[in-house]
Amino acid sequence: MSVYPNAAETAVADAADPSLCAPLPVLGRDVTVPLVTGGEVTYAALDYAASAPALQRVWDDVAAYAPYYGSVHRGAGYLSQLSTDLFENSRAVVHEFLGCRDGDEVIFTRSTTDSLNLLAAALPDGCEVFVFETEHHASLLPWRDARVTYLDAPRTPGEAVRTLERALAHRDPHGPALVCVTGASNVTGELWPVRELAAAAHAHGARIVLDAAQLAPHHPLSVKELDVDWVAFSGHKLYAPFGSGVLAGRADWLREAEPYLAGGGASRTVARRADGGVEVEWHTTAARHEAGSPNVIGVYSIAAACKALTEAGFDRLVAREQHLIAKVREGLAEVPQVRVLSLFGEEAPRVGVLSFVVDGWNSSHFAAALSAEYGIGVRDGLFCAHPLVRTLLGSDPQDVGECGAPEAGPGERSLNAIRVSFGAGTPDEHVERFVRAVKELVRDGAQWKYRTEDGRCVPDRG
Numbered sequence: 001m002s003v004y005p006n007a008a009e010t011a012v013a014d015a016a017d018p019s020l021c022a023p024l025p026v027l028g029r030d031v032t033v034p035l036v037t038g039g040e041v042t043y044a045a046l047d048y049a050a051s052a053p054a055l056q057r058v059w060d061d062v063a064a065y066a067p068y069y070g071s072v073h074r075g076a077g078y079l080s081q082l083s084t085d086l087f088e089n090s091r092a093v094v095h096e097f098l099g100c101r102d103g104d105e106v107i108f109t110r111s112t113t114d115s116l117n118l119l120a121a122a123l124p125d126g127c128e129v130f131v132f133e134t135e136h137h138a139s140l141l142p143w144r145d146a147r148v149t150y151l152d153a154p155r156t157p158g159e160a161v162r163t164l165e166r167a168l169a170h171r172d173p174h175g176p177a178l179v180c181v182t183g184a185s186n187v188t189g190e191l192w193p194v195r196e197l198a199a200a201a202h203a204h205g206a207r208i209v210l211d212a213a214q215l216a217p218h219h220p221l222s223v224k225e226l227d228v229d230w231v232a233f234s235g236h237k238l239y240a241p242f243g244s245g246v247l248a249g250r251a252d253w254l255r256e257a258e259p260y261l262a263g264g265g266a267s268r269t270v271a272r273r274a275d276g277g278v279e280v281e282w283h284t285t286a287a288r289h290e291a292g293s294p295n296v297i298g299v300y301s302i303a304a305a306c307k308a309l310t311e312a313g314f315d316r317l318v319a320r321e322q323h324l325i326a327k328v329r330e331g332l333a334e335v336p337q338v339r340v341l342s343l344f345g346e347e348a349p350r351v352g353v354l355s356f357v358v359d360g361w362n363s364s365h366f367a368a369a370l371s372a373e374y375g376i377g378v379r380d381g382l383f384c385a386h387p388l389v390r391t392l393l394g395s396d397p398q399d400v401g402e403c404g405a406p407e408a409g410p411g412e413r414s415l416n417a418i419r420v421s422f423g424a425g426t427p428d429e430h431v432e433r434f435v436r437a438v439k440e441l442v443r444d445g446a447q448w449k450y451r452t453e454d455g456r457c458v459p460d461r462g
Contacts, residue, residue: 026425049421090303099222115232115247122257183215189353244298331435
């Protein structure tokens with residue numbers, strides 16, 4: 001079963017030659033951090049799945065524009081006109097980057113979470129929503145006003161499609177329905193069979209939204225080729241800072257819905273009525289859901305990142321990332337105490353996101369030691385995907401737990417994992433240092449004592 005066009009088959013074949021693409025320059029690449037054991041080291045940022053460092057190209061583009069910053073859609077002056085043109089041109093750049101269809105809307109939001117909550121607010125009355133328990137909370141939780149069917153975690157891409165088809169077969173065939181699915185897991189990095197899931201959804205009269213927060217930064221995607229109805233992603237995972245996101249796709253549900261926020265920019269005209277109230281005519285374009293002063297800096301940073309990734313060549317970026325994934329997986333495979341978490345198996349195509357646990361270690365303790373003793377930044381916890389991580393760890397998916405370090409002390413088992421993630425700006429040395437650090441910590445133990453403070457495992461300096 002295919003997963004994506006031009007996916008891992010091509011990337012792995014090309015990855016034997018890592019010189020195809022050097023790491024893209026990112027902010028912070030030369031930052032040094034202190035080690036608890038003494039001295040300093042260049043920081044190895046391996047938490048791209050949370051927030052990727054900004055591309056230097058993006059930062060330079062934003063800095064060049066900053067002196068010309070002005071209000072958008074609201075001014076006759078030169079800077080306002082320039083900023084408005086830049087804002088709307090950014091919309092066109094994102095439309096092209098996503099391979100959208102003619103007529104698709106690109107709406108700028110604050111984040112993936114905001115995008116999916118916007119779509120949830122635009123659902124037609126009586127809409128049924130189908131979502132796998134494996135989703136990030138951003139796509140698991142927004143559907144509070146709909147009838148939601150939560151689907152169990154599948155163990156193969158084919159099982160995912162069959163599970164969805166069975167669920168859709170029992171829905172009301174005359175009412176609206178929406179399927180929400182990730183493109184790449186924020187826990188395992190595994191690619192999902194989006195094209196096949198979209199076909200299943202459409203065959204049963206449902207629509208589908210793709211959470212591309214972890215896909216868009218790592219892999220080319222096309223709304224048209226995948227045949228999804230909407231796609232959502234965040235700028236801060238796409239090497240663009242400033243808190244902007246995107247919801248792109250079909251316009252009809254969005255145009256028929258009440259504005260996501262009521263206010264200036266969303267309204268075309270406002271007039272007093274004879275009864276003392278106000279009569280409002282709302283915009284029918286993307287502006288309908290973009291009330292208030294827009295984050296033009298954030299929007300422009302997303303467009304700049306789209307351009308930079310396109311010009312760098314996604315095929316080359318994917319090939320190099322597969323090279324890094326191979327380094328990490330081969331290194332971790334040499335440590336019997338390490339178990340990499342996976343839904344679809346070791347051979348499943350994935351982006352540069354891997355989660356694992358280490359026998360005999362509290363995951364928060366291990367992550368703290370990587371930071372304090374090696375200058376390596378990773379993530380520990382449940383990664384805002386609690387049901388999925390609990391399933392992968394073999395616990396009850398309904399168990400209650402919290403993100404971050406539990407009260408368990410170093411060496412005690414904890415209901416959380418460690419996540420390492422990387423991308424276009426990651427040099428080989430960072431993943432090599434990570435693999436070496438894992439081996440040394442498992443073999444020799446931590447060099448420092450740690451304690452839990454405010455829910456986090458930290459070096460004991462007292």
